[in-house]
Amino acid sequence: METVFLVLLLVAAVVLANAIYARFNIVPVAFLQIGAGLVLSFVPLYKNFELEPELFLFAIISMLMFNDGQNTNIRRLMHQMGTTLSLSVVLAIITILVVGSVTHVLIPQFSLALALALGAIITPTDAVAVSSITSKVLVPKEAMNTLENESLFNDASGIVAFNLAIASIVTGKFSVVSGVESFMYVFIGGILVGLVMGYIIVAIRIMLINMRVDTPSVIVPYTLLTPFAVYLIAESIDVSGILAVVATGLIHGLQQDRLRLTTSRLQIVMGTTWSIISSILNGIVFVLLGLSLPEVIQNLQQRDTGSIAILVGLGFVLYIMMTLLRFIWTQFDFAKIRAWNFHDKIMNSLVMALSGVHGTITLAMAFSLPLTIKGQPFAYRNDIIFVAAVVILISLIVPTLVLPFILPKKVSVVDGDDLSRAKSEMVRDAVKMVQHQYGDSLESGEIIRIIGSQRTVEKRPNKSVMSNLFDETFKIEKAVIEDMLSKGEITIQEFNLYMMMLRKTIIDHSNGFRKQMIFIIRFTVIAKISLSKSARKRRREIRKIKKRKRSSSREDATERNYQWGRMRSIEAVPYKKVMLYLTSVMTEKNEVEVELVRRSFDQRHRRLSGSRASQANQNELLVTVFQHEHNFVQSKVSSEEYSHELGNELYQQISTDQLVSFQTFD
Structure with missing residues (x-):
């Protein structure tokens, strides 16, 4: 019971950090989540709190990687497959080897296997973290697409290399030849298992759709269990469970056209569910970082007063090395990113280098380090976690400060004020139409209340x-x-x-x-x-x-x-x-105030009449209202009062509201 309560507190901390970010998005949400974890570290219940390391790979990383896979644009991935594999496999392996070798030279106490494990931990990049720090700047499209595709596979490369390094630490044996053979078996085997499992799972889901057993209560849990099942099956035959999960996710993304045969309600529920789960899991990892840092630092101080400064310096050196490697790799076309001239090429290389942000996967691997080796406490576990934390923080801070100076500020195609004003005009016109044609019926009052929610209300009533x-x-x-x-x-x-x-x-x-x-x-x-x-x-x-x-x-x-x-x-x-x-x-x-006054009179009218609006009449009236709104926007775009971009935003709003309204009334 205590464990459940502690996990719920972690989720609550994520929700609080996300809420603060939604209101004050000055700093990346990851910093707020780390801060929430620091606050939780003062709660006595979290003293010596640790989750089982295996839970990170199984319960967190597998879910995140599957979601990334199913949301990947397959056509774009295939178009950039050469660049993606160059960055996510070749560069990742080179980075792991360089980082491991340098770490072993700088800190001889770290065995080569342990240093390589550190390299595997801090190599993977995080597309979600990149998106959070680039939300206010305009990143070149080709570079952003490459970053997203890279993070999908270099996570898997890092995890495979990490598992091999940990196996070497545990057994005390390491061979380059056997290491390469094991890497290829685990890497390729994981992809093959994932592809086979993906086709089987998608085929079963399509069969359920054809049998009309596609309700949210069946399909949503079925999909949520998919990454767990694939991971366990792959690990049971000693191939990469993470790569298998990624491959299964890609199959789901490839079959989206067939899976869209499901109802609109299911698609909305599915998309919302995965979005929430992904956000919560990403947030939990950063909260755990903030929660663990005080204890990690305290343990390091007890062991050696100078170790913290050394590890911080190591983190800086490793970050600079990885950034330079990424710049050289793209600048010399080892990974080709389309550029129109030399300036664009330099800019793409800078963006790729600075956007090598490390986040959830790096933290999750660091926390998944075993607590004991051969029955003895893992002596350097806190050191690895601390260095990983330093690299993550630097990789978040540097692009947050530098990218706004080298990239143009992101400008929305549709101004928020214009969109809000257009929504208000559309709703007012629809209200007048309903009032004129349908009078004071209960159905018209309810419809006016419903479409009033289409406005973007940002002010308090006067x-x-x-x-x-x-x-x-x-x-x-x-x-x-x-x-x-x-x-x-x-x-x-x-x-x-x-x-x-x-x-x-x-x-x-x-x-x-x-x-x-x-x-x-x-x-x-x-x-x-x-x-x-x-x-x-x-x-x-x-x-x-x-x-x-x-x-x-x-x-x-x-x-x-x-x-x-x-x-x-x-x-x-x-x-x-x-x-x-x-x-x-x-x-x-005064539309907000009028709407509130209207609502109070509607409530009194319904209370006195003692009757409720007819659902059938209400649905019929809603169809008319949404069509009227569509015609209103169309006329405004035709007369050039609204831009085409503004019109498209309004069309999307109408379509979404129509879908949600009728799904609600079913």
Whole structure:
């Protein structure tokens, strides 16, 4: 139970860091997640907290690699396969060998196998981390595509090399020939197993689709279990489980056209589920880094006061070496990236070198180092984790500071303010159409509430504006009711009862004690003045009669039901007038306030009517509304009031809202 609670706290820390980043995205989210981990390190429950190393490869890396594989553009990958393999396999192996050799020379205490394990850990790059630090700059498209493809396979190369190095540390034996043979067997075998398993798993899923067993409750768990099953099967025959998972993910990506035969709801659920899981798993690893760093540093200080400075220096040296290797590799066309001139070539090489950001996979491998070797504690485990952490932090900080100076700032094709304004115009036009054609029906009120959510609301409602709107609606309702009384359509008792209800409505929506008291006093005075002398005389006579008359409880109930029924029919008249008024006064500046006032009257109207909107009528009306919005945008684009890019954004919004609305109503 305690372990479950600790894991839930890790997830909560990730959620908190992500929430802060969503509001203040000044620094990469990875730094916030590391900070959240540092805060958790002060919680007593996390003292000496450790997850089993095997869990990182099995539960975290396998899931992340499968998701990366299924989201990879296969055509783009095949087009850049030579460059991808050059970076992710050849350069990765060279980097591991260079880093391992230099580390062994600089720190002789590290055996060659251990130094190579460190090289395998810090070599893989992280496309997710790259995206987080380049979110505000315009990275050359060819370079970004290459980085994404590289991270897919150099992760696997690093993990295979890492496993071989750990095996050498455990057995104490290392041979170049056997190492190459083992690498090829594990590497190629993992890919073959993954391809076979991928086709089998996809075939079963398509069979389920054809059998109409493609509900989210079946397909989503089936897909989530896929990387675990593939990993276990591959590892059981001593090939790379990670490469097998990557290959299976690529097969899923290759078969996306066939898998799209599923329902729209399933596609939305599947995409959302994987997005959330990927975000949480990536975040957990960075939180664990922040959580573990204080204890790692403390252990290093207890062993040798100078070891921390040495390891920090080693981290800097290794980062500089890897960055130079990446620059030379691309600049001398060992990995070709299309460039139009020499300047573009230099820029691509700089971007490739600086964007060699290390993140989740590096951390996960560092944490997956065994706790013991041959029954003894792994002496240099904390050293490796610390050096990996230093390299990760440097690789995040340097491009964050440097790339904005060498790359242009990313400019959105569609300005956010223009998009927000266009959405508001589209919604206002749709509201007026609904109000004009469908009046004050329950269905139209519900539809207006639904399409109101299409706006991009970034401001808080103005209380003063809302108060003025309630004032005006109060005057309208009062005028309508007085007119009905003067025409003899309602009795004085019904007038009084309705005015009491209206007074309660106004008081409920007024803000503050002083405001409520003003409403009460003003309402009382107005109500008294509005009654004529003859009306007051009739009221006194009625009161005298009521005092003399004693009604039975059944008669009282009948009277109450009758009065309630009358209130329903009476309220429909001023409600219609109020809705027309709110539609007529709605502008870009007050649309939020109008929507809230409209919603309060809709709620009262539904409560009084005691009925609900017909689902069939509501769906039919929604179809009309979305088509009207589409036509509205089309006319704006045709008249060149909206750009084509803005129109496409609005079309996408309409399509998404239409899909979500009807999936919700199913």
